[in-house]
Amino acid sequence: MSFLVEIPTPIREDLNNMLLLGLWHGRVTPPSSSLLDKIVDNIKLLITTGINIYINNKMMHFMVNVQLHTGDFPARVKCNHLVNHNGFHACSRCLIVGSRCPQPCANHTLYLLSEWHNVLKQNPTGLLLINECLDGIKYSHTYNRRPRDFSTFLKWKASELRTFMLYMALPILVKLSLNMPDCFPTL
Structure with a gap:
């Protein structure tokens, strides 16, 4: 196109x-x-x-x-002579071959978020601050799914988790540490 x-x-x-x-x-x-x-x-x-x-x-x-020059991922794979779009090491941007995470660490992202949620449950202002941050973000039209309230993160879809962890977790964590310094250890 x-x-x-x-x-x-x-x-x-x-x-x-x-x-x-x-x-x-x-x-x-x-x-x-x-x-x-x-x-x-x-x-x-x-x-x-x-x-x-x-x-x-x-x-x-x-x-x-x-x-x-652009296209959907299967088209870019074909034009750039990459491995099939769902194959191992198929990303056109990665230069490092990743390794599969062993089974005990498979849900480490969910575990970290649940621990974070447990800490924030004791402090409702933190939970409210995260939800305000999530509501205040102006998302690009390229985001397929926007994260809902952080209190319902256990019901989030994988795309919501990915969006949150890749693009929102660090800025929200910085904002939380500035607004609630007593809840975070000093480095």
């Missing part, structure tokens, strides 16, 4: 404003080069020569520039 950068963001992602660069439908996936080579050659030609379009019976010349 492709779109014009000059169109504002919410309208740009509308299906009517996107250009289909290529589509493959079949039982067997071909090598990415069979589709991408033609697209890349055409884009190179457009970059060097530009494109002429008639608008109101007047020819306008536009220059073409590529800023970004």
Whole structure:
């Protein structure tokens, strides 16, 4: 898919404003080069020569520039020659091969959050502060699921836990330590 950068963001992602660069439908996936080579050659030609379009019976010349290549994860895997999107070490950003966590540590995130929750249950102001922080965050449209009240974290879905642990836990912990210094050890 492709779109014009000059169109504002919410309208740009509308299906009517996107250009289909290529589509493959079949039982067997071909090598990415069979589709991408033609697209890349055409884009190179457009970059060097530009494109002429008639608008109101007047020819306008536009220059073409590529800023970004993206797609859903299976498409990026195919284009970048990575392991299948659900395979081992399939991330395009990771340079380190991870290791599987042994079974006794499998739920360590839930354990840490439950211990944190047990401490905060004794201090309702802390729980209220976390919930206010969660409610006050302006989430990007790319977040699929936003964490609910921290008091119900045992019922959170995995995506809520991941969002909380990766993006929110540290800032909330800092805010808690500033507002409730007696509950945190000094370092």
